[in-house]
Amino acid sequence: MDFSFSSEELAFASEARSWLEKNLPTAWRKEHMWTRADDPLWVEIARDWQRLLYEGGWAAISWPRELGGRGATVVERWLFEQELDRAGAPRPIASSGAVDLIGTAILRHGTEKQKQRFLKPLLSGEELWCQGFSEPGAGSDLASLRTRAERDGDVFVVNGQKVWTSHADIADWCFLLCRTEFDQPRHRGLSLLLVDMRTPGISVRPLRQMTGEAEFCEVFFSDVRVPADLLVGRPGSGWEIAMGILAHERGPVWTFTFQRKIRRSLRHALGIARRRAMLGDSLTRQQLAQAWMEVKLLELMGYRSLTRLKKTGQPGAESSLEKVLGSETDQRLQEVTMRLLDALGLGSAPGWEEPWQRTTHDYLYARSETIMGGTSEIQRNLIAQRILGLPRGS
Numbered sequence: 245m246d247f248s249f250s251s252e253e254l255a256f257a258s259e260a261r262s263w264l265e266k267n268l269p270t271a272w273r274k275e276h277m278w279t280r281a282d283d284p285l286w287v288e289i290a291r292d293w294q295r296l297l298y299e300g301g302w303a304a305i306s307w308p309r310e311l312g313g314r315g316a317t318v319v320e321r322w323l324f325e326q327e328l329d330r331a332g333a334p335r336p337i338a339s340s341g342a343v344d345l346i347g348t349a350i351l352r353h354g355t356e357k358q359k360q361r362f363l364k365p366l367l368s369g370e371e372l373w374c375q376g377f378s379e380p381g382a383g384s385d386l387a388s389l390r391t392r393a394e395r396d397g398d399v400f401v402v403n404g405q406k407v408w409t410s411h412a413d414i415a416d417w418c419f420l421l422c423r424t425e426f427d428q429p430r431h432r433g434l435s436l437l438l439v440d441m442r443t444p445g446i447s448v449r450p451l452r453q454m455t456g457e458a459e460f461c462e463v464f465f466s467d468v469r470v471p472a473d474l475l476v477g478r479p480g481s482g483w484e485i486a487m488g489i490l491a492h493e494r495g496p497v498w499t500f501t502f503q504r505k506i507r508r509s510l511r512h513a514l515g516i517a518r519r520r521a522m523l524g525d526s527l528t529r530q531q532l533a534q535a536w537m538e539v540k541l542l543e544l545m546g547y548r549s550l551t552r553l554k555k556t557g558q559p560g561a562e563s564s565l566e567k568v569l570g571s572e573t574d575q576r577l578q579e580v581t582m583r584l585l586d587a588l589g590l591g592s593a594p595g596w597e598e599p600w601q602r603t604t605h606d607y608l609y610a611r612s613e614t615i616m617g618g619t620s621e622i623q624r625n626l627i628a629q630r631i632l633g634l635p636r637g638s
């Protein structure tokens with residue numbers, strides 16, 4: 245494990261800091277913008293911020309320069325995330341999620357035409373994406389999904405339903421995992437299609453969650469005609485591509501962006517303890533010290549992931565450790581913060597105007613973190629099999 249940064253890496257961090265100082269509008273430096281999901285003002289700011297990042301060459305710094313990146317190393321990417329955190333930058337609209345997930349998949353498996361068509365509008369925030377994987381009855385057991393895409397000349401005809409599709413209501417495109425090979429074993433019958441969300445036959449129904457937001461949606465496909473050249477990779481390679489996408493979602497995306505959220509949660513808890521004059525209370529001190537240790541532990545795991553990513557280019561099975569530890573640490577932190585607020589927290593509706601409303605929001609939202617991107621139970625199964633070498637459970 246390497247904890248030291250080279251002079252080039254430190255110069256890179258300093259360049260990023262100066263750029264952020266000059267370009268990040270003061271009005272956007274509000275930490276609460278991190279979580280806001282379905283507010284038109286947030287969407288507008290996040291989209292403008294994405295465009296600014298793109299114009300400055302900061303939207304996908306690890307990508308090659310000719311594709312809008314700056315060829316940065318994983319360490320530089322990490323340092324950039326630290327600078328975003330320090331500057332209090334909001335979450336960009338395409339967020340590292342879409343860029344790291346479908347962007348990386350198109351970079352690796354897409355045709356030249358797909359790269360030319362999709363990468364620039366993805367980075368600049370002109371086009372928003374959603375991830376069409378989960379279905380009713382196919383979440384953890386993703387390979388059992390039933391949405392079908394049948395070939396009809398030069399198009400695929402898609403029928404089926406997706407669920408929990410984050411931001412499908414504002415997305416322009418969907419990367420859709422569907423069944424195209426009907427005579428193959430279930431994992432080998434899947435393909436990844438890029439679907440224009442304005443195609444006739446698609447309907448989207450937002451689902452309200454317990455925070456009051458409607459972050460995700462149900463999406464219905466009825467005889468949706470998708471040009472066959474929008475298939476990524478070869479027919480039947482969808483499972484392999486989807487596993488690469490999910491490994492990024494649990495690994496680098498988690499390391500780079502989720503740690504910012506957890507550090508923010510810790511700052512928020514400390515701020516509330518200070519405001520409520522509870523810093524001298526022994527239980528509060530114990531819990532905050534424990535939370536700080538867990539946040540530090542996550543940071544060290546992040547360094548380990550970076551070292552591995554630098555050496556192998558792959559997140560590896562250990563990304564499941566970060567996913568479990570990160571999501572469960574955040575849940576514990578939210579519970580501590582709720583305890584600090586006492587009746588104020590329990591009595592307030594989730595929102596952003598007052599610190600206690602935000603605590604209620606973050607406490608409720610954190611419940612989803614051990615589910616999204618693969619549940620804690622599934623991650624523990626993966627750790628048992630791939631790291632401990634235990635046999636598959638029944």
Ligand SMILES: Cc1cc2nc3c(=O)[nH]c(=O)nc-3n(C[C@H](O)[C@H](O)[C@H](O)COP(=O)(O)OP(=O)(O)OC[C@H]3O[C@@H](n4cnc5c(N)ncnc54)[C@H](O)[C@@H]3O)c2cc1C
Pocket residue numbers: 374375376377378379381382383384385407408409410411460612613615616617618619620621622625
């Ligand atoms: C905030 C949020 C955003 C999301 N965004 C998206 C999105 O944009 N696109 C998308 O495609 N999906 C999205 N999802 C869906 C997410 O990927 C699924 O919820 C997740 O994979 C779990 O699937 P499920 O909900 O069907 O639960 P199930 O798979 O039905 O699991 C139910 C319970 O059973 C347990 N379980 C299941 N199988 C096993 C097993 N083999 N061993 C032990 N326990 C098991 C699970 O851990 C869980 O506790 C999102 C989810 C959340 C919460």
